[in-house]
Amino acid sequence: MNKNVKTTLLLTLLMVFFGIHSQAQSQLKTGDLVDGIAVVVGDEIILESDIEDQATFAKQQGAAVTDKCEFVESIINNKLLIYEAKRDTLIENRSAAIKENAGQKYDQILGQFPDEKTMLATYKFRTSYEMKNAIEKIDTDNYYGQMKYGRITDKADVTPNEVTDFFNMYKFQLPEVKDEVSLSQITMYPKLTNAHKDEIIAKLNKIKQDILNGESFESQARIYSEDPGSAANGGLYKNIAKGKMVKPFEAAALNLQEGEMSDPVESDFGYHLIMLVKKSGKNYDARHILLKAEPNDEEIASAKKEMDSIRTLIMDGKLTFKDAAYRFSDDKQTKFNAGIVTAEDGSDKIEKLNLPPTIAYQIAGLNKGDITDVFQDVAQQDRKTVTIVKVDDVIAAHQLDIATDYNPIKQMALNKKKNEMVEKYVKERLPNVFISINDRYKSCVFKTDWRKTADNK
Numbered sequence: 001m002n003k004n005v006k007t008t009l010l011l012t013l014l015m016v017f018f019g020i021h022s023q024a025q026s027q028l029k030t031g032d033l034v035d036g037i038a039v040v041v042g043d044e045i046i047l048e049s050d051i052e053d054q055a056t057f058a059k060q061q062g063a064a065v066t067d068k069c070e071f072v073e074s075i076i077n078n079k080l081l082i083y084e085a086k087r088d089t090l091i092e093n094r095s096a097a098i099k100e101n102a103g104q105k106y107d108q109i110l111g112q113f114p115d116e117k118t119m120l121a122t123y124k125f126r127t128s129y130e131m132k133n134a135i136e137k138i139d140t141d142n143y144y145g146q147m148k149y150g151r152i153t154d155k156a157d158v159t160p161n162e163v164t165d166f167f168n169m170y171k172f173q174l175p176e177v178k179d180e181v182s183l184s185q186i187t188m189y190p191k192l193t194n195a196h197k198d199e200i201i202a203k204l205n206k207i208k209q210d211i212l213n214g215e216s217f218e219s220q221a222r223i224y225s226e227d228p229g230s231a232a233n234g235g236l237y238k239n240i241a242k243g244k245m246v247k248p249f250e251a252a253a254l255n256l257q258e259g260e261m262s263d264p265v266e267s268d269f270g271y272h273l274i275m276l277v278k279k280s281g282k283n284y285d286a287r288h289i290l291l292k293a294e295p296n297d298e299e300i301a302s303a304k305k306e307m308d309s310i311r312t313l314i315m316d317g318k319l320t321f322k323d324a325a326y327r328f329s330d331d332k333q334t335k336f337n338a339g340i341v342t343a344e345d346g347s348d349k350i351e352k353l354n355l356p357p358t359i360a361y362q363i364a365g366l367n368k369g370d371i372t373d374v375f376q377d378v379a380q381q382d383r384k385t386v387t388i389v390k391v392d393d394v395i396a397a398h399q400l401d402i403a404t405d406y407n408p409i410k411q412m413a414l415n416k417k418k419n420e421m422v423e424k425y426v427k428e429r430l431p432n433v434f435i436s437i438n439d440r441y442k443s444c445v446f447k448t449d450w451r452k453t454a455d456n457k
Contacts, residue, residue, distance in 0.1 A: 039076055040436040042083035046075055069444035076450060080426055080433060082141050085148035094143060100239050102136035104229070111232040152425050153418040158410060166413035167402045174400040174409070180349045181363065182393040184339035186310065186324055187331040187377070187385045190295035190303035200291050204264040204273050207289060211261065217275050217287050226270070227290040235275075235287040242282050249274065253286045266293075269381055295384055300376065303386045307374045311388050314371065321371070321390050331379070339390070347407050349395060359389060366391045 039046040085091050113119040125131040207220050218234030225231040248267040256276035265272045270292040277285035313319040325339030343350045362372045372389045379385045402409055435450050
């Protein structure tokens with residue numbers, strides 16, 4: 001198994017959200033296969049449509065799926081992990097939570113469309129029941145596959161010597177690194193004036209009074225809430241685990257009695273009106289109406305002026321970028337780290353091609369040590385920001401080398417070891433798992449002799 005098991009699992013999870021759904025019924029030609037069982041692994045079934053859907057999405061994401069047999073084998077490997085995970089008593093059964101979450105995802109997607117009919121047509125589903133079931137199935141497979149992968153590879157690690165050995169063995173096959181940069185940033189959220197805050201709070205209080213006068217919380221949430229994840233569902237979040245929501249929200253919700261409504265509550269997302277629906281052990285259900293704290297043009301201009309003053313102090317040598325980030329940045333991920341921006345793998349080197357468009361535009365033409373002018377950007381939760389970015393380093397495209405790229409090479413070596421551990425586990429489990437492969441794949445030469453295993457049952 002030379003592909004990362006997680007890759008196919010992730011592709012499977014994302015299929016629903018990019019609308020990849022079987023269209024065999026509408027595109028059939030004479031002699032075409034409508035659908036059918038391709039493989040059975042234990043009591044897990046892989047349909048022909050499952051294979052085609054995943055291959056289609058993989059191609060759309062730029063992956064080369066030239067060898068269908070190899071692709072099918074990676075899916076079989078994943079299904080075996082899923083089958084074993086469901087039998088593993090140390091892996092929590094989260095069926096109820098996954099089912100509930102599937103409903104919430106459905107509502108979140110629905111909130112992006114004018115109506116349900118349009119959404120279902122876009123994603124090629126006939127009914128809401130069919131789409132929810134698809135989301136639930138994909139999330140279930142993804143959960144169990146990742147949990148089993150994690151259990152098998154939990155103890156995996158590589159020593160410096162192993163990293164060096166890996167590099168020496170594969171250095172001529174390692175990919176070239178594209179142009180990279182190391183960046184630091186200072187990001188500020190424009191502050192709302194007291195008058196603006198009072199205006200938002202007054203609007204929420206008016207909504208609260210309307211609810212007390214007989215309007216339903218659900219209908220008011222659908223009309224006024226600016227939370228795309230819950231507005232279409234009447235502001236409802238179910239089965240919320242403690243610690244999942246931001247602290248001001250959770251503190252307010254858990255201090256309410258069932259059916260009681262809060263006063264306006266401020267959080268990083270904006271201002272909330274919260275109603276506790278139900279408490280059950282460590283979990284709870286709550287509805288909320290969110291009004292985002294969107295800064296106006298005057299507040300943004302004021303923040304830009306403040307940031308420009310900070311930039312001037314840095315340029316004049318009166319303040320270091322590191323100290324300025326710690327004192328003034330509102331970005332919690334970078335302010336305590338000298339403002340350094342990290343990639344998904346934790347490295348401080350980021351490929352230019354992977355930079356957000358606004359950042360890429362702002363640093364274009366800058367050299368090491370340069371600082372951008374103040375610019376407006378958008379952070380998580382679509383919050384408007386004003387930002388400056390310092391170019392700490394510029395690294396030209398080059399072949400991966402252990403002297404300069406130790407961390408990514410170490411990660412590659414670790415991934416190889418993990419895949420070997422999973423491959424070993426799969427081979428050990430094969431004698432105990434029923435596997436049946438349709439004769440349509442009899443010409444495939446698999447790395448693992450699945451048919452021999454099936455014949456021995």
